[in-house]
Amino acid sequence: MMPLLALDDVVAGWQQPATTAVKLTLSAREIVGLTGPNGVGKSTLLAAVAGRARVFSGAIRRAPEVSIALQTQDVPPVDGLPLTGRELLAMTGADGKGLPPWLLDRLDTRLDRLSGGQRHYLALSAVLDTPADLVLLDEPTNNLDRAGVAHLTRHLRELAESGRAILVVSHDAAFVDAVCDRVIKLEPCDVA
Amino acid sequence: MWHELFLIPFLTGLLLAVLLPVLGAYLRLREEWLAALAYAHLAAGGALLGLIGSLPPAIGGVGAAVLAGVGKRLFAARLSGGAGYALMLLGGWAVAVLVAANHPLAERLGHAMFDGQLYFADAAMLQLVVAGTAIGLLVLWRLSQQLLLAHLYPDFFRIRGLSAWPTQLGFDVLAALSLALATMSLGVMGAFALVFIPPWLAFRRAASWRAGICWSLVIGLAAYLLAFSLALYFDQPFGPMLAIVLVFFGVLIA
Numbered sequence: 001m002m003p004l005l006a007l008d009d010v011v012a013g014w015q016q017p018a019t020t021a022v023k024l025t026l027s028a029r030e031i032v033g034l035t036g037p038n039g040v041g042k043s044t045l046l047a048a049v050a051g052r053a054r055v056f057s058g059a060i061r062r063a064p065e066v067s068i069a070l071q072t073q074d075v076p077p078v079d080g081l082p083l084t085g086r087e088l089l090a091m092t093g094a095d096g097k098g099l100p101p102w103l104l105d106r107l108d109t110r111l112d113r114l115s116g117g118q119r120h121y122l123a124l125s126a127v128l129d130t131p132a133d134l135v136l137l138d139e140p141t142n143n144l145d146r147a148g149v150a151h152l153t154r155h156l157r158e159l160a161e162s163g164r165a166i167l168v169v170s171h172d173a174a175f176v177d178a179v180c181d182r183v184i185k186l187e188p189c190d191v192a
Numbered sequence: 193m194w195h196e197l198f199l200i201p202f203l204t205g206l207l208l209a210v211l212l213p214v215l216g217a218y219l220r221l222r223e224e225w226l227a228a229l230a231y232a233h234l235a236a237g238g239a240l241l242g243l244i245g246s247l248p249p250a251i252g253g254v255g256a257a258v259l260a261g262v263g264k265r266l267f268a269a270r271l272s273g274g275a276g277y278a279l280m281l282l283g284g285w286a287v288a289v290l291v292a293a294n295h296p297l298a299e300r301l302g303h304a305m306f307d308g309q310l311y312f313a314d315a316a317m318l319q320l321v322v323a324g325t326a327i328g329l330l331v332l333w334r335l336s337q338q339l340l341l342a343h344l345y346p347d348f349f350r351i352r353g354l355s356a357w358p359t360q361l362g363f364d365v366l367a368a369l370s371l372a373l374a375t376m377s378l379g380v381m382g383a384f385a386l387v388f389i390p391p392w393l394a395f396r397r398a399a400s401w402r403a404g405i406c407w408s409l410v411i412g413l414a415a416y417l418l419a420f421s422l423a424l425y426f427d428q429p430f431g432p433m434l435a436i437v438l439v440f441f442g443v444l445i446a
Contacts, residue, residue, distance in 0.1 A: 092341070
């Protein structure tokens with residue numbers, strides 16, 4: 001099967017290289033994890049795939065016409081805005097099918113009146129449940145309690161089985177082990 | 193009041209009282225409420241420059257504000273953190289005051305714009321405001337979802353291979369154009385008050401985005417109707433009366 005995403009010895013960074021050369025492929029129905037200690041450039045590599053960070057060497061190849069959804073660690077700035085979860089989902093075209101049951105009755109509550117975990121899951125769902133072939137997730141378990149992580153794990157597996165390709169950056173080893181088909185561990189980059 | 197002398201100014205202000213609170217909601221979303229004050233001052237400066245350059249003041253005001261809206265987008269990266277709006281505000285104010293101080297005709301128009309003499313609005317201004325309000329509301333309706341997405345998920349456009357700049361530029365030009373039209377009739381501070389206070393109050397209480405827009409509209413219209421009646425009854429300039437009513441609403445609700 002042709003991969004949706006291939007990284008050929010990619011070195012990514014912002015002003016200077018922040019990762020070692022990374023090689024990976026990601027096909028439909030597959031979940032690949034990127035792990036490693038803080039500062040090895042996991043989020044930077046994801047940002048390079050999304051077109052935000054700079055590629056210093058190597059190449060990123062995406063399948064033609066592939067549609068991408070990206071979740072970053074930045075929480076959508078909703079403080080002071082009268083915006084509900086239902087409106088947020090409608091905005092990104094998300095169907096909300098992956099929402100946990102305990103959030104369904106909070107969909108019409110303003111996002112800035114929800115707990116951090118509830119808001120995070122809704123923001124995550126607004127990305128996950130949109131029509132996309134390739135999903136990029138950066139630390140999706142931040143702010144989630146144990147039930148939230150368990151629900152997210154099941155939902156990601158369902159999404160993969162439905163044909164999505166998912167690339168996950170996470171420092172949560174248990175989550176990565178539970179959800180990923182393959183894990184790539186990034187090593188520190190020695191910048192002179 | 194229904195004499196043409198008052199009806200035309202009343203309708204002009206009424207339309208702006210519909211457009212400005214809705215526009216203000218999106219400026220507040222983008223944390224750019226200072227833009228309203230900047231565009232209003234630039235429009236005042238442009239109108240006065242237009243007047244001494246033998247152009248209709250409305251053309252000068254709208255032209256200056258629209259140029260600033262386009263220019264602001266070009267220099268967005270260098271003038272972040274609201275610096276661009278502060279420069280526009282100071283530049284517009286300085287030009288307006290200097291031109292007014294050195295030209296008798298400009299002095300009279302300058303006073304009218306800073307006092308907010310809505311009663312000077314004529315049929316030509318009403319026609320401009322009718323067109324501006326219709327276009328403004330239509331554009332805001334079309335851009336609404338993209339503006340929300342650009343604020344909440346800044347990467348959304350890039351990862352989907354879409355360009356965000358038409359939305360951003362379109363909104364900047366619309367805001368500049370609307371504020372310029374409003375400054376010509378409601379005055380600098382009257383226009384700013386209608387942009388700032390209704391959405392500020394609405395966003396505190398509204399249960400959803402749609403409700404926030406509706407409440408902005410209701411508060412703006414209620415304040416306008418009350419201010420128009422009070423200004424007419426007490427024979428006072430409209431701009432300060434509108435600002436006082438909105439400040440009263442603000443204190444009462446907040």
